Amino acid sequence: MSENRETRSPRSDRPVRDPDPARNAAYWARIDRIVDAAPPLTDTQRAIIRTAFHRPS
Numbered sequence: 001m002s003e004n005r006e007t008r009s010p011r012s013d014r015p016v017r018d019p020d021p022a023r024n025a026a027y028w029a030r031i032d033r034i035v036d037a038a039p040p041l042t043d044t045q046r047a048i049i050r051t052a053f054h055r056p057s
Contacts, residue, residue, distance in 0.1 A: 014028055
């Protein structure tokens with residue numbers, strides 16, 4: 001279930017956060033650095049997140 005840079009959505013699918021292309025690219029580069037620096041989720045953390053978004057049928 002863990003995702004890495006290769007399995008994430010292509011950059012073209014990202015929303016535009018700033019109309020200036022340079023600032024928008026800088027924004028997403030910052031997000032990428034934050035995500036890459038974060039430790040991986042534990043199985044317990046994943047279970048908590050799945051439970052929070054679970055919709056019974």
